[in-house]
Amino acid sequence: MKLSISNLSKTYKNGVKALDNVSIEIESGMFGLLGPNGAGKSTLMRTIATLQAPDSGSVSLDEIDILNDKNSLRKVLGYLPQEFGVYPKMSAEELLHYFARLKGIANKDERTKMVNTALEVTNLLEVKNKSVAGYSGGMKQRFGIAQLLLNDPKLIIVDEPTAGLDPSERHRFLNVLREIGTNHIVIFSTHIVDDVKELCTDMAIMNGGRILSHHTPKEAVKALNGQIWTKVIERDELEVHEDKFNVISSNFNQDNTLNIRVHGTEQPDESFEAKAPDLADVYFVTLREEKEVVAA
Numbered sequence: 001m002k003l004s005i006s007n008l009s010k011t012y013k014n015g016v017k018a019l020d021n022v023s024i025e026i027e028s029g030m031f032g033l034l035g036p037n038g039a040g041k042s043t044l045m046r047t048i049a050t051l052q053a054p055d056s057g058s059v060s061l062d063e064i065d066i067l068n069d070k071n072s073l074r075k076v077l078g079y080l081p082q083e084f085g086v087y088p089k090m091s092a093e094e095l096l097h098y099f100a101r102l103k104g105i106a107n108k109d110e111r112t113k114m115v116n117t118a119l120e121v122t123n124l125l126e127v128k129n130k131s132v133a134g135y136s137g138g139m140k141q142r143f144g145i146a147q148l149l150l151n152d153p154k155l156i157i158v159d160e161p162t163a164g165l166d167p168s169e170r171h172r173f174l175n176v177l178r179e180i181g182t183n184h185i186v187i188f189s190t191h192i193v194d195d196v197k198e199l200c201t202d203m204a205i206m207n208g209g210r211i212l213s214h215h216t217p218k219e220a221v222k223a224l225n226g227q228i229w230t231k232v233i234e235r236d237e238l239e240v241h242e243d244k245f246n247v248i249s250s251n252f253n254q255d256n257t258l259n260i261r262v263h264g265t266e267q268p269d270e271s272f273e274a275k276a277p278d279l280a281d282v283y284f285v286t287l288r289e290e291k292e293v294v295a296a
């Protein structure tokens with residue numbers, strides 16, 4: 001299965017160019033779309049989900065021309081938007097039966113089987129009789145996945161599903177996605193680098209409505225080998241270092257000093273130590289290079 005996006009552009013009425021000639025191909029597996037707030041991720045997701053039209057460009061899933069044949073796409077799509085509304089005071093099981101009926105599954109045995117599978121995959125079997133309105137944030141997100149699994153979608157889109165989840169809920173949610181990622185195209189957007197690191201077989205970094213890079217996480221990290229340098233400095237030395245070196249990130253240590261990471265093909269000076277790159281370095285280097293291009 002392949003999702004092909006070609007030359008997609010969208011400018012909102014207020015003049016914001018949310019998509020700027022986006023082209024990318026996505027195959028089966030877990031695909032992470034990583035970018036800061038306002039990068040254009042939701043606009044891209046909503047366009048693929050046929051909820052809004054671009055100004056130009058095309059999107060296809062195998063032979064389905066998504067923009068001209070919305071209904072065919074919707075039959076194979078599972079979409080979990082960023083805000084997933086208010087739930088009525090019904091149990092998860094009842095609500096899933098209700099959604100399954102809406103999706104046209106009239107046969108009760110067939111519906112029960114589907115509902116049970118969805119509850120099982122999302123680890124909600126034990127709480128299936130509880131009201132969804134009273135679920136925690138993480139349980140609600142997993143319920144969102146349960147409802148989208150009901151029509152056995154081929155393309156699953158989840159928009160920033162881990163925002164606001166506590167670490168254990170986030171972990172449980174990522175495990176559910178991992179479970180369904182093997183035989184579907186799952187696209188999920190996030191601004192959390194670790195989400196992508198833990199989960200994705202493929203990824204792209206987006207900002208300013210453009211795809212800045214598209215690599216597997218492994219390849220992207222490998223490409224920075226030998227280019228990341230660290231040093232511990234006092235906090236009031238940060239500005240000087242930022243003026244002189246390509247500082248991509250800084251983190252406080254317990255003693256209130258700062259650990260800075262610098263990008264460069266050569267050791268900046270002898271006070272720096274070489275470090276193995278990680279995915280956060282990839283993210284910051286990519287965004288920084290974009291800033292330099294925009295400024296030039």
Ligand SMILES: Nc1ncnc2c1ncn2[C@@H]1O[C@H](COP(=O)(O)OP(=O)(O)OP(=O)(O)O)[C@@H](O)[C@H]1O
Nearest residue numbers: 012014016018035036037038039040041042043044
């Ligand atoms: N309906 C709209 N009308 C006008 N501008 C919009 C609209 N929706 C989004 N934008 C703007 O388009 C840009 C891209 O927004 P989008 O929501 O696609 O980004 P995002 O990467 O999903 O960010 P976030 O994580 O904050 O949702 C932003 O500058 C946003 O303010």
